[in-house]
Amino acid sequence: MVKRIAGTTYIKVDSEQLSLTGGIEVPMNTNVKESIIGLDGSVHYKETYRSPYIKGTFKIPADFPVEKLKSSDSMTITAELANGKVYVLSNAWIEGEVNHNAEEGTAEIEFHGEEGFYQ
Numbered sequence: 001m002v003k004r005i006a007g008t009t010y011i012k013v014d015s016e017q018l019s020l021t022g023g024i025e026v027p028m029n030t031n032v033k034e035s036i037i038g039l040d041g042s043v044h045y046k047e048t049y050r051s052p053y054i055k056g057t058f059k060i061p062a063d064f065p066v067e068k069l070k071s072s073d074s075m076t077i078t079a080e081l082a083n084g085k086v087y088v089l090s091n092a093w094i095e096g097e098v099n100h101n102a103e104e105g106t107a108e109i110e111f112h113g114e115e116g117f118y119q
Contacts, residue, residue, distance in 0.1 A: 003083075010080040011056065013111075014072075016065060021106055024056040026079055026087040030116065052116025054079050054089050057106050069094055069109070077111050089113040 009024050010017060030052050033045045054077050058064075069075075077089040092113030100107045 005083045007082040009056075009082055011054070012078045013065070013069070014075050018064075019059040019061075020056045021059055021104075022057050023108065024054070024079060024081070026054050026081075026089075027052060027116065051095075051112040052089055052114075053095065053110055053112045054087065054092075054116075055108070055110035057108050060100055060105055060107050069098075075111070075113075077113070086119040087116065088119055089116045091115065 009020055011020055011024070012018070027050070031047055031049050033047050036044045036046055038044075073091070073093040075092045077092045079087045079089075081087065089111055090113055092111045095110045095112040098107050098109050
């Protein structure tokens with residue numbers, strides 16, 4: 001039996017549903033291992049952490065909650081993915097710049113938060 005693994009995604013910010021046009025991305029890990037190779041051929045690694053996040057390309061209709069997104073630093077972002085997984089980002093804020101592409105009616109937004117996990 002074939003099961004859907006990609007496609008339709010629902011995303012909510014504090015229970016308010018926003019509309020994506022694509023490009024949704026959530027991390028599968030929040031710790032990153034990087035190899036450290038010695039000149040003698042020995043291999044070790046270092047481990048660093050990265051912030052949990054959700055990023056995507058959003059449609060920007062007239063009622064898009066611009067002020068809320070700009071000012072809040074404790075949002076709960078929920079992404080219901082096509083494969084049935086749900087990723088929750090808590091105590092979230094917008095990371096970096098957000099620019100409205102008026103020609104396409106979209107904006108690429110990256111949310112970062114204190115905690116991110118799959119339900």
